[in-house]
Amino acid sequence: EVAGRWVGGLARKVGGIAADDPRRVAHSLKVGLALTLVSVLYYVTPLFKGFGVSTLWAVLTVVVVMEYTVGGTLSKGLNRAFATLVAGFIAVGAHQVANRCGAQGEPILLAVFVFLLASAATFSRFIPEIKARYDYGVTIFILTFSLVAVSSYRVEELIQLAHQRFSTIVVGVATCLCTTIFVMPVWAGEDLHKLAAGNLDKLADFLEGMETECFGESATSESLEGKAFLQAYKSILNSKATEDSLCNFARWEPGHGKFSFKHPWSQYQKIGALSRQCASSMEAMASYVITLTKSQYPEANPELSFKVRTACSEMSSHSAQALRELSAALRTMTVPSTTSMSAAIKAAKTLRSELSEDKALLQVMHVAVTASLLSDLVT
Amino acid sequence: EVAGRWVGGLARKVGGIAADDPRRVAHSLKVGLALTLVSVLYYVTPLFKGFGVSTLWAVLTVVVVMEYTVGGTLSKGLNRAFATLVAGFIAVGAHQVANRCGAQGEPILLAVFVFLLASAATFSRFIPEIKARYDYGVTIFILTFSLVAVSSYRVEELIQLAHQRFSTIVVGVATCLCTTIFVMPVWAGEDLHKLAAGNLDKLADFLEGMETECFGESATSESLEGKAFLQAYKSILNSKATEDSLCNFARWEPGHGKFSFKHPWSQYQKIGALSRQCASSMEAMASYVITLTKSQYPEANPELSFKVRTACSEMSSHSAQALRELSAALRTMTVPSTTSMSAAIKAAKTLRSELSEDKALLQVMHVAVTASLLSDLVT
Numbered sequence: 184e185v186a187g188r189w190v191g192g193l194a195r196k197v198g199g200i201a202a203d204d205p206r207r208v209a210h211s212l213k214v215g216l217a218l219t220l221v222s223v224l225y226y227v228t229p230l231f232k233g234f235g236v237s238t239l240w241a242v243l244t245v246v247v248v249m250e251y252t253v254g255g256t257l258s259k260g261l262n263r264a265f266a267t268l269v270a271g272f273i274a275v276g277a278h279q280v281a282n283r284c285g286a287q288g289e290p291i292l293l294a295v296f297v298f299l300l301a302s303a304a305t306f307s308r309f310i311p312e313i314k315a316r317y318d319y320g321v322t323i324f325i326l327t328f329s330l331v332a333v334s335s336y337r338v339e340e341l342i343q344l345a346h347q348r349f350s351t352i353v354v355g356v357a358t359c360l361c362t363t364i365f366v367m368p369v370w371a372g373e374d375l376h377k378l379a380a381g382n383l384d385k386l387a388d389f390l391e392g393m394e395t396e397c398f399g400e401s402a403t404s405e406s407l408e409g410k411a412f413l414q415a416y417k418s419i420l421n422s423k424a425t426e427d428s429l430c431n432f433a434r435w436e437p438g439h440g441k442f443s444f445k446h447p448w449s450q451y452q453k454i455g456a457l458s459r460q461c462a463s464s465m466e467a468m469a470s471y472v473i474t475l476t477k478s479q480y481p482e483a484n485p486e487l488s489f490k491v492r493t494a495c496s497e498m499s500s501h502s503a504q505a506l507r508e509l510s511a512a513l514r515t516m517t518v519p520s521t522t523s524m525s526a527a528i529k530a531a532k533t534l535r536s537e538l539s540e541d542k543a544l545l546q547v548m549h550v551a552v553t554a555s556l557l558s559d560l561v562t
Numbered sequence: 563e564v565a566g567r568w569v570g571g572l573a574r575k576v577g578g579i580a581a582d583d584p585r586r587v588a589h590s591l592k593v594g595l596a597l598t599l600v601s602v603l604y605y606v607t608p609l610f611k612g613f614g615v616s617t618l619w620a621v622l623t624v625v626v627v628m629e630y631t632v633g634g635t636l637s638k639g640l641n642r643a644f645a646t647l648v649a650g651f652i653a654v655g656a657h658q659v660a661n662r663c664g665a666q667g668e669p670i671l672l673a674v675f676v677f678l679l680a681s682a683a684t685f686s687r688f689i690p691e692i693k694a695r696y697d698y699g700v701t702i703f704i705l706t707f708s709l710v711a712v713s714s715y716r717v718e719e720l721i722q723l724a725h726q727r728f729s730t731i732v733v734g735v736a737t738c739l740c741t742t743i744f745v746m747p748v749w750a751g752e753d754l755h756k757l758a759a760g761n762l763d764k765l766a767d768f769l770e771g772m773e774t775e776c777f778g779e780s781a782t783s784e785s786l787e788g789k790a791f792l793q794a795y796k797s798i799l800n801s802k803a804t805e806d807s808l809c810n811f812a813r814w815e816p817g818h819g820k821f822s823f824k825h826p827w828s829q830y831q832k833i834g835a836l837s838r839q840c841a842s843s844m845e846a847m848a849s850y851v852i853t854l855t856k857s858q859y860p861e862a863n864p865e866l867s868f869k870v871r872t873a874c875s876e877m878s879s880h881s882a883q884a885l886r887e888l889s890a891a892l893r894t895m896t897v898p899s900t901t902s903m904s905a906a907i908k909a910a911k912t913l914r915s916e917l918s919e920d921k922a923l924l925q926v927m928h929v930a931v932t933a934s935l936l937s938d939l940v941t
Contacts, residue, residue, distance in 0.1 A: 200688050207688045215681035218704075219673050222712045226669040239709055246680075246705040290605040294598050301625075302594035309579050309586045325597075326625040330618055333601045420842070424803040463799070466842040 209367045214249050217362040221245050221355060237347040244355025249363070253439075254371035254432025256363045260356035261435070262320030267352055270324045271345045273300075274331035278341060293332050301325050315431060371432035372442045376513070378426060379451045382458045383510035388415040389465050390503035394496050413469045416462035426455045441516060454513075588746045593628050596741040600624050600734060616726040623734025628742070632818075633750035633811025635742045639735035640814070641699035646731050649703045650724045652679075653710035657720060672711050680704050694810060750811035751821045755892070757805060758830045761837045762889035767794040768844050769882035773875050792848045795841035805834045820895060833892075 201208050225238045248263055250256045281292040304325045307313050313321065335341050363369075392412020430448050438444045580587050604617045627642055629635045660671040683704045686692050692700065714720050742748075771791020809827050817823045 196689065197685075201685075207685065211681040211685035214684040214704075215677040218680045218708055219677045222673055222676055222708065225712050226673070226715060239713060242708050242712055243705060246701065246708060294601055294605070297601055298594040298598045301597045302590040305593040306576075306580075306586065306590035310575065322625065325593075326622060329597055329601065329621050329625060333604050333621055334618060336605060420799075420838070421802050423800050459799070460845065463842040463845040466839065 206367065206369050210251055210369065213362050213366055214245075216366070217245050217249055217358050218242065220362070221358050224354065237344070237351045239351075240348050241351040241355035241358070244352050245359055248356060248359045250432075252369050252371035252374065252429070252432050253363050254429075254434070254436040256359050257435040258316070258432055259319050260359055262317060263323050264349075264353055264356050266320040266323040267327045267349055270327035271331055271349060274328045274335065275341060275345065277328075277332055278335040281335075290336060293336060297329050297332055300328055304328075315427075316434075368439070370436060370439050370442075371429045372436050372446065372448065373440065375426065375429040375433050375448065375451050376442075378422065378429065379454050379458075380510045380513045382419050382422065382455065383506050383513065385415045385419055386458060386461050386465070387503040387506035387510070388412055389469075390499045390506065394499040394503065416465045416469075419458055419462040420466065422455060423459065426452060585746065585748050589630055589748065592741050592745055593624075595745070596624050596628055596737050597621065599741070600737050603733065616723070616730045618730075619727050620730040620734040620737070623731050624738055627735060627738045629811075631748050631750035631753065631808070631811050632742050633808075633813070633815040635738050636814040637695070637811055638698050639738055641696060642702050643728075643732055643735050645699040645702040646706045646728055649706035650710055650728060653707045653714065654720060654724065656707075656711055657714040660714075669715060672715060676708050676711055679707055683707075695813075747818070749815060749818055749821075750808045751815050751825060751827065752819065754805065754808040754812050754827065754830050755821075757801065757808065758833050758837075759889045759892045761798050761801065761834065762885050762892065764794045764798055765837060765840050765844070766882040766885035766889070767791055768848075769878045769885065773878040773882065795844045795848075798837050798841040799845065801834060802838065805831060 221241045224241060244263065248256060248259045250259055277293065277296045281289045281296070284292050304321050308318055308321050331341070331345060334344075389412055392415065396412065430452055433442075433446070433448045436442075436444075438446075600620045603620060623642065627635060627638045629638055656672065656675045660668045660675070663671050683700050687697055687700050710720070710724060713723075768791055771794065775791065809831055812821075812825070812827045815821075815823075817825075
C-alpha cells in the first residue's frame with residue numbers, strides 16, 4: 184500500500200511537470216528520435232562499412248550534445264565539432280614530432296605533451312569569457328587531444344581514424360540540429376523574451392496588490408503576511424542564472440520568428456538587472472509593510488496619513504500601469520508610450536514637494552524611477 | 563605592436579586569475595597529472611594487454627569527471643560508475659530479449675528499446691530532485707545503454723567488452739579521486755563555509771560604511787555615489803547559484819578537517835537566503851541614501867534629525883559588530899554571544915518608542931532583526 188501511494192505521488196509529480204510545460208515531453212521524445220536515427224547508421228550494413236566502429240561516436244555525440252533549447256544544442260554542437268577538428272590537427276602534429284624520437288622517447292614525449300596541453304587548457308577554463316561560451320569546447324579539446332595522442336602510440340592508420348571519427352561527430356551534430364530545429368523547436372531567445380516580459384508583469388502585480396490591499400479605499404488594516412502579491416517578485420530575485428544561460432544560448436541561434444540573428448540579447452540582461460533591483464526595493468518594502476501592519480501604530484496625524492495614502496495609491500497604480508505597458512511593448516516589440524510613466528513621475532513629484540521627509544513614498548518613487556530607467560532601455 | 567599589447571593584456575589577465583586563487587593553477591596541474599597517469603596504462607605493454615582498446619575509456623573518464631572541488635569529482639565519478647553499471651546490465655538484458663527475435667526483428671526491437679529508454683530517462687531529468695543530484699548519471703545511463711545496445715548488434719563478446727569498459731571507467735574514476743583528494747584538495751564544504759562567513763562580513767562592511775560615512779560625526783554631506791561600501795553587498799545578491807552548487811557537492815564529500823560527513827550543509831543555504839534578504843534591504847537603503855544626498859534637502863527639524871542620526875549610528879555599529887561576531891562564530895563553529903545583538907535591538911527599541919514614523923530608522927532596524935534571525939540559525 185505504501186508502495187502504491189509512492190507510485191501515485193510520483194505519477195502526479197511527473198504529470199505536473201509534463202503539464203507545466205508540454206515542450207518537455209516533446210524534448211524527451213526528440214532525444215529518443217535523434218538517437219534512433221543515429222543508431223540506424225549502425226544497423227544498416229552499407230552505411231556501417233563506410234564509417235566502421237567509429238559510428239559509436241555519432242551515438243555518443245547525440246547523447247551529449249542534445250540540449251533543451253536550439254541555442255544550447257547549437258552551442259554544444261559547434262563547440263564539439265570545432266574543438267575536435269583543432270585538437271585532432273594538433274595531436275597529429277604532436278604525433279609526428281614524437282615519432283622522430285624513437286621507441287624509447289615517443290611515449291615520454293607524448294606524456295609530456297598531454298600534461299602540458301591538458302594543464303594549459305584546464306587553466307583557460309577559469310577565464311570568464313572562455314568559461315561562458317567555450318567551456319564545453321575546451322573539455323572536448325582536451326579529450327580529443329589526449330585520445331588521439333595516446334592512441335597514436337598503437338594505432339597504425341591514425342589519419343584515417345581521425346577522419347572517420349570527425350565525420351561521425353559531424354553526422355551526430357547534424358542529426359541533433361535537424362531534430363531540434365525542425366521538430367517543435369524551443370528557442371532560447373523566445374524564452375528569454377518571455378521571461379523579461381513576465382518579470383515586468385510580476386513587478387506590476389506587486390504594485391497593483393500594494394494599491395488595492397494597502398493604499399486603496401477598501402484596504403483593511405489586517406496583517407498582510409501570506410498575501411499572494413507579496414510573493415510575486417520573489418522568483419525575479421533569483422532569475423539571474425537562468426537569464427544568463429538563456430542569453431548565452433540565444434546568441435548562437437539563427438534568426439527565427441521576429442528575432443534576427445544579431446538581436447541585441449544583452450539588452451535583456453540589462454532589463455533583468457533593473458527588474459532585480461526593482462524587486463529588491465519591493466522586498467524591503469514588503470517586509471516593512473508587514474512589520475507595520477503587525478505592530479498597528481496609532482495614526483499620529485490622520486490628515487497627513489490620508490494624503491500620503493492617496494499619493495501612494497496613485498503612484499502605485501500609475502507605475503503598475505506603466506510596467507504593464509512596458510511589458511506589452513516588449514512583447515510586441517514596439518516603442519512604449521510614456522503617458523502613464525510620466526503620470527506616475529508627476530504624482531511622485533507633486534507629493535515630494537509637499538512632503539520631503541516621508542520614506543514609504545520615496546521608496547515607491549524609487550520604483551517609479553527604476554521603471555522609467557527600464558523604459559529607456561526598450562528602444 | 564597591437565599584437566604585443568594584446569599578449570601583454572592577456573598575460574596580465576591570466577596572472578590576475580592565477581593570483582586571485584592559486585588553487586586554480588594547482589587544479590590545472592592536477593588534471594594534467596591525472597591524464598598522464600592514466601595514459602601510462604596505455605603505454606605500458608603488459609597493462610595494455612589486460613585492458614585492450616578500452617583503455618581509451620579511462621582517458622575519457624578522467625577528462626570528463628575531473629572537477630575543481632572534491633565533492634564535484636566524487637559526485638560525477640560515482641554517478642558515472644554507477645550509471646554505467648546499471649545501464650550495462652539493462653542493455654545486456656535488452657540484447658538477450660532482442661536476440662530471440664531473429665535477424666529481422668533484432669535491430670527493430672533494439673531501436674524501439676533505445677527510443678523508449680532514452681525518452682524516459684531524458685524526461686526524468688526535468689524532475690528537480692534528479693536534476694540537482696543525478697543529472698550527470700542520467701546522461702551516462704542513456705549513453706551507456708545506447709552504446710551497448712547498438713553495438714550489441716555487431717560485437718560478439720558483449721559481456722567481455724562491457725566488463726573491460728566498466729573496469730577502465732573504475733580505473734579512471736579512481737585516478738581522479740586519488741588526485742583530487744590527496745594532492746592539494748579543494749573541498750566544496752570549506753568553500754561554502756567561507757562563502758557564508760564572508761557574506762556576513764560584507765554585510766557588516768556595509769553597515770560600518772553607513773555608520774562612518776552617513777550617520778557618524780565626521781560624515782560629510784557630499785554625494786555618496788561610487789563609495790566602495792555601497793558596493794559591498796552586491797556580490798551577495800547573486801550568490802545563490804554558487805551556493806547551491808557548492809552545497810550539492812559538499813553533500814558528497816567525506817568528513818574532512820572540522821566537517822563531518824553528515825554536516826548540516828543545508829543550514830548554509832538558510833544563512834545564505836537570510837544574507838540575500840539583508841542585502842536586498844541594503845540595496846533599497848543604499849539607493850535611498852544616494853537619492854537623499856543628491857537632492858540635498860534642507861534639514862526641516864535639526865533636533866529630530868540629530869536624534870535620528872545618533873540612533874542610526876548606534877544601531878549600525880551594534881548591528882555591524884553583531885554580524886562580525888556571527889561571522890567569527892561561524893568560522894570557529896562556536897555559539898555566538900548575543901551581547902551586541904541585544905544592544906542593537908535595544909537601541910532600536912528605545913528609538914522606536916520615541917519616533918514611530920521614521921522610515922530610515924525602521925529599515926536599519928529591519929536589518930538588525932534579520933541579523934538576529936541569522937543568529938538563531940547558527941546553533
